[in-house]
Amino acid sequence: MGKYQYRVNCELNINPKDFVGVRDVLEISLPCMNCQRNDRTIIFEGINTEGICTPREKCDGFPGKLTSREIIKKSDTVEVKYLIDFEYEPFIDKKYNLKSSLPEFGWARLYFTLKCTNCQKERTISTQENIGRPCNERCGCGNIIYKDEESPFDYEVNEFN
Numbered sequence: 792m793g794k795y796q797y798r799v800n801c802e803l804n805i806n807p808k809d810f811v812g813v814r815d816v817l818e819i820s821l822p823c824m825n826c827q828r829n830d831r832t833i834i835f836e837g838i839n840t841e842g843i844c845t846p847r848e849k850c851d852g853f854p855g856k857l858t859s860r861e862i863i864k865k866s867d868t869v870e871v872k873y874l875i876d877f878e879y880e881p882f883i884d885k886k887y888n889l890k891s892s893l894p895e896f897g898w899a900r901l902y903f904t905l906k907c908t909n910c911q912k913e914r915t916i917s918t919q920e921n922i923g924r925p926c927n928e929r930c931g932c933g934n935i936i937y938k939d940e941e942s943p944f945d946y947e948v949n950e951f952n
């Protein structure tokens with residue numbers, strides 16, 4: 792069985808001074824060896840938690856953990872870096888009868904909180920790989936608080952030995 796590490800970087804188009812934080816939950820698509828299905832949505836509820844493979848009634852858990860989350864404030868963006876350590880061995884997808892593969896690029900969603908520069912209210916929003924872009928998020932006061940112009944995500948998978 793192979794051990795792999797999936798690295799996901801998300802560079803949010805946010806001024807660091809308006810950034811409040813990132814929610815613990817990360818949703819991401821990965822092949823799950825446990826239930827032998829490709830492209831499952833795996834939910835991590837925090838650092839060092841096992842992934843929850845969805846739908847839950849079809850799988851009793853993803854064989855991997857979210858092992859690290861790092862937040863880097865740059866001059867005009869905020870970068871969030873995740874590491875997921877997981878076990879994987881190619882399999883034949885049970886439903887589609889296709890060989891599984893590790894994602895070269897992927898799908899992810901994260902939730903973050905920022906502060907409106909106009910009314911100072913905090914708001915939690917999410918961004919994900921596959922939404923129609925550009926997509927602006929507005930505060931209740933009408934101010935645009937987040938401009939989602941291109942996917943902020945970047946993915947990389949490496950095998951460990």
Ligand SMILES: [Zn+2]
Nearest residue numbers: 823826844850
């Ligand atoms: Zn599963």
Ligand SMILES: [Zn+2]
Nearest residue numbers: 907910930932
């Ligand atoms: Zn506002």
